[in-house]
Amino acid sequence: MDKMLAVELPGLTLKNPLMPASGTFGFGDTKTAQKFSLNELGALVLKTTTPTARVGNPQPQIALVPAGVMNSVGLTNPGVAAVVNDKLVKLRHQYPDLPVIGSVGGASIADYVTVAKQLSASHQVQALELNISCPNVHEGGMAFGTDPVVAAELTHAVKQVATVPVYVKLSPNVTDIVAIARAVQAAGADGISMINTVFGLHIDVNTKQPVLGAGAGGYSGAAIKPIAVRMVDQVSRAVDIPIIAMGGVETVDDVIEMYLAGADAVQVGSAHFKDALIIPHLAAQLPARLRELGYDSIEDLRQQVKAGRANAN
Template identity: 60%
Template sequence: MNKLAVNLPGIALKNPIMPASGCFGFGENFAKHYDLGKLGALVIKSTTLEERIGNPQPQYHHAGNRILNSVGLKNPGVEAVLAHKLPYLEQFDVPIIASVAGSKEEDYIEMCQRIAAAPNVKAIELNISCPNVKEGGVAFGTSPEVAARLTAQCKAVSSLPIYVKLSPNVTDIVEIAKAVEAAGADAISMINTITGMAFDLASRQPVLGGITGGLSGASLKFVALRMVRQVAQAVSIPIIGIGGIQTVDDVLEMILAGATAVQIGSANYKNPLVCPEVIAGLPHRMEELGIESIQAFIEESQKLIKAQNKF
């Protein structure tokens, strides 16, 4: 019996650990350090129809365990991903979750149709923190109606499960989660980064070329745990927990909040071995805590969530 195994819609994972989109590229650099087949799944960098060079430099600001990034969805475009990036990953025994993005709804629909053609892509993650041109530059994920419509449209054209990645930069993330669930989302990934900024005192200017950026790192975990728990109390589809995860205990805490699996993000920058190290450390910590299996812990956590008062 594999005590670490978990199931997500369309995917059987050997363990609940996967890298978060944007923090792992397409895996090439990390494959130099370990066999990517050790991962439960691999989420590729958000891909768009056309190549994107991203925002002006600098794109990163590191401050201890906190990171601001303003990459701007830099990626080689879907043709290059289908021709080179995804075929490269076929050598590893790991299911691929393809993160897709766009500037208008039609972009997402076409991306879902095209990326699903790759044989190793088992699910699609919609990055809905992107600006919706038709809605005046507002992120798709900040409006329940827009998020639901986009989810339904992508479900209609894809035979693969659709996971929707939620932005924390909203008034009520539960409302967004319920809307995408009602529209047919198979799972929810949460949370994306929190919008922030920093200044260079000498120049009196923002440190990032894109002015603002997404805040990630250890401190994000506490916000993510709260939001995951809120959403877990309101929806019945699986949640993939993201935000500040660096250790085995972070993983178990995220499951206790309501997640079925997790994505490890910016911790990969400081330690390229963080994912396999967490995977290797899970069994011993589970034994210490009397956890029979990850699936048993998920079921225990879900019972606790139902028994406790809502926020």
């Protein structure tokens, strides 16, 4: 992979800045994940893991809609013991050198602590992503990401037990995302991931029923990119920890736009429905586009954005 794309983040040495958003590739075992070598990724973000197995929400859990995707999966997963003892063992056997980020969920702070402790103690992940922003779980999930005080308390509790860096995934479904970003930074977060899906509802006029079994759910896709870019820009000006940005990324220029907004790496989710190999394709296109725009590397782009903001201040 082109050295122009190398990225260093807390706990993570990435060959490129691109990774699938949590859930997109499961635990490296989905059909999409099996279409190419995962070593082409900058990192793999696992599906969110909870203390015990979850069946998730009623079917259908995913629906393609105009300009995006609706989902209400509900954190379906086999539980942390199965992830540590089975899923991650198989993943590590096939990809021993792939940077892996474990995604942590739960219905209480104690749940998050339990999962974070077991994932980090397994020595099979290089970082954790706290999913405090999922709009598809009736208990927990987004509830932890809408109150700065609660978000900080959760972050602090996880930092006490985690032996790897902790990234906190922020919700766009809030009034003031900057306040929450500042709170988790003050509580010890090593980085931020943002944004999760936008809470929405799509009704089929023929059936007169929601397209998702649970009714409302998370909306993702190209249409939410301006929301994501705006929030990344706001948060990046307010904190000094790295940001892994996501939300509507489909093209190489979308990746660069996220960097211009202040991102340090980028996740891709819904675009996989259009192109299963979207990340290898973006990684292949990125060096030439960076050169065309006058950048020596992705790090050069990042540093120029930081310098430009410092000069502006």
